[in-house]
Amino acid sequence: MLKIKANNFNLYYNDFHVLKNINIDIEEKKITAIIGPSGCGKSSFLKSINRINDIVEYMRVNGEIIISGQNIYDKRVDVNSVRKNVGMVFQRPNLFPISIYENISFGLKINKIANNKSTIMAIVEESLSSVMLLHDVKDKLYKSALLLTLEQQQRLCIARVLAINPQIILFDEPCSSLDNVATKKIEELIMKLREKYTVVLVTHNMQQAARISNDTAVMICGRIIEFASTEQIFTCPSKKETESYVTGRFMI
Numbered sequence: 001m002l003k004i005k006a007n008n009f010n011l012y013y014n015d016f017h018v019l020k021n022i023n024i025d026i027e028e029k030k031i032t033a034i035i036g037p038s039g040c041g042k043s044s045f046l047k048s049i050n051r052i053n054d055i056v057e058y059m060r061v062n063g064e065i066i067i068s069g070q071n072i073y074d075k076r077v078d079v080n081s082v083r084k085n086v087g088m089v090f091q092r093p094n095l096f097p098i099s100i101y102e103n104i105s106f107g108l109k110i111n112k113i114a115n116n117k118s119t120i121m122a123i124v125e126e127s128l129s130s131v132m133l134l135h136d137v138k139d140k141l142y143k144s145a146l147l148l149t150l151e152q153q154q155r156l157c158i159a160r161v162l163a164i165n166p167q168i169i170l171f172d173e174p175c176s177s178l179d180n181v182a183t184k185k186i187e188e189l190i191m192k193l194r195e196k197y198t199v200v201l202v203t204h205n206m207q208q209a210a211r212i213s214n215d216t217a218v219m220i221c222g223r224i225i226e227f228a229s230t231e232q233i234f235t236c237p238s239k240k241e242t243e244s245y246v247t248g249r250f251m252i
């Protein structure tokens with residue numbers, strides 16, 4: 001089942017044409033990786049899928065991104081509902097300097113998902129449990145989130161997204177501030193999330209894409225030059241540039 005479709009999607013920062021005619025079909029409940037050199041537009045594309053790039057005043061787009069059949073750039077679309085439906089996890093954990101509990105309850109309140117104490121607590125516990133963090137933090141829910149390790153903080157960022165009950169989760173290089181052991185654990189969690197969510201994962205770590213994704217898009221200089229099953233991209237890509245990139249021979 002198709003979940004996200006980009007149709008001739010272009011993005012500009014002022015006159016700088018960053019994303020060039022992006023066409024991609026992202027399937028439901030799969031992990032789709034986007035790989036490519038730094039500066040090629042991966043984050044810009046990801047941020048276009050939940051319209052958080054709208055905050056850049058001099059950014060403009062044309063073309064369509066269709067989620068569950070609706071073009072999210074249609075004028076009638078409520079941007080808040082897009083962002084609720086499409087959660088995002090960033091390179092570095094971006095928690096607020098408040099308690100673990102409040103980092104999750106904050107989103108529940110502003111999104112009017114829950115405002116009664118026992119419902120909020122149930123959702124906080126459920127989302128912490130989904131990211132396998134509840135056991136570690138159940139006795140310190142009211143302590144600052146910033147006291148957690150980086151890996152735990154990244155898990156909490158994921159829990160905060162899950163609490164809002166999205167259908168799609170975007171990960172922008174979620175392991176780039178973590179060591180190998182923590183990276184492996186977060187990768188295991190992302191693989192588990194696939195059962196319930198559609199995942200789009202930007203990574204510059206090709207082994208990570210090869211390990212955990214189902215499909216892979218290769219982006220170079222703002223274009224998707226190849227999109228196929230991850231197995232095909234890493235074993236018999238059809239484009240020369242893909243082969244050069246995944247074997248580490250691509251130079252820019």
Ligand SMILES: Nc1ncnc2c1ncn2[C@@H]1O[C@H](COP(=O)(O)OP(=O)(O)O)[C@@H](O)[C@H]1O
Pocket residue numbers: 013018036037038039040041042043044045056
């Ligand atoms: N807010 C912005 N304003 C102007 N230029 C930007 C902005 N964000 C990114 N860029 C530029 O757009 C290009 C693509 O950036 P980005 O999407 O962050 O690429 P990637 O995530 O692949 O490294 C880069 O040249 C970057 O400098």
Ligand SMILES: [Mg+2]
Pocket residue numbers: 042043044172
């Ligand atoms: Mg980036």
